[in-house]
Amino acid sequence: xxxxxxxxxxxxxxxxxxxxxxxxxxxxxxxxxxxxxxxxxxxxxxxxxxxxxxxxxxxxxxxxxxxxxxxxxxxxxxxxxxxxxxxxxxxxxxxxxxxxxxxxxxxxxxxxxxxxxxxxxxxxxxxxxxxxxxxxxxxxxxxxxxxxxxxxxxxx
Numbered sequence: 001x002x003x004x005x006x007x008x009x010x011x012x013x014x015x016x017x018x019x020x021x022x023x024x025x026x027x028x029x030x031x032x033x034x035x036x037x038x039x040x041x042x043x044x045x046x047x048x049x050x051x052x053x054x055x056x057x058x059x060x061x062x063x064x065x066x067x068x069x070x071x072x073x074x075x076x077x078x079x080x081x082x083x084x085x086x087x088x089x090x091x092x093x094x095x096x097x098x099x100x101x102x103x104x105x106x107x108x109x110x111x112x113x114x115x116x117x118x119x120x121x122x123x124x125x126x127x128x129x130x131x132x133x134x135x136x137x138x139x140x141x142x143x144x145x146x147x148x149x150x151x152x153x154x155x156x
Contacts, residue, residue: 002106004139006033006058006098008075010040011115012051015129017122019081019089025050026082027091029131033058033075033098042082048129060137062102073099077131079120092120092128098135105137112136 010029018025024047029040036058043050062073075098079091096118104111113135120129 002062002139004060004062004102004105004137006060006102007136007138008038008056008058009115009134010052010054010056010077011132011134012049012053013079013120013129013131014049016048016050016079016091016120017128018048019091024048025089025091027079028082030078030080031056031075032078033060060102062106072097073102075133075135077118077133079131090123092122094118094120094131096133096135098137101135101137105139109141110136110138 008031010031013027013029016025016027024045026042026044027046027050028042029052031038031040038056038058040052040054040056043052075096077094077096079093081089081091083089101111101113115132115134117130117132119127120131122128
């Protein structure tokens with residue numbers, strides 16, 4: 001099992017569906033990887049083209065032989081509109097499969113996908129904008145550390 005850190009750079013979004021009748025939306029993003037969740041800051045008054053430029057990290061365990069696993073490694077990005085006096089509105093979502101990034105990073109020590117655009121869709125899969133993110137994975141080389149800390153089966 002390879003352990004490492006998945007880093008997400010949430011850049012911006014464009015052409016989003018406006019959920020506010022008056023004024024501009026205040027969008028934010030909930031990023032989920034497995035059971036880990038992160039939330040961006042609220043882009044106050046930025047409407048259909050918000051900018052975040054925020055980094056988020058996730059701890060990852062990736063099997064050494066992916067063929068043995070049936071798990072889909074993916075990021076779910078849910079864009080919401082922060083409302084002051086009512087429930088926050090759903091704006092759209094995007095799913096990014098990261099199996100290849102993790103696999104290359106596990107093999108080479110690091111891998112990345114430079115800033116790319118991903119489709120934002122509604123629950124019915126209707127296109128409603130784009131979100132730009134960059135993704136990287138860095139392997140934690142615990143194996144080398146373990147060998148250095150143990151001598152003849154005893155921890156130093």
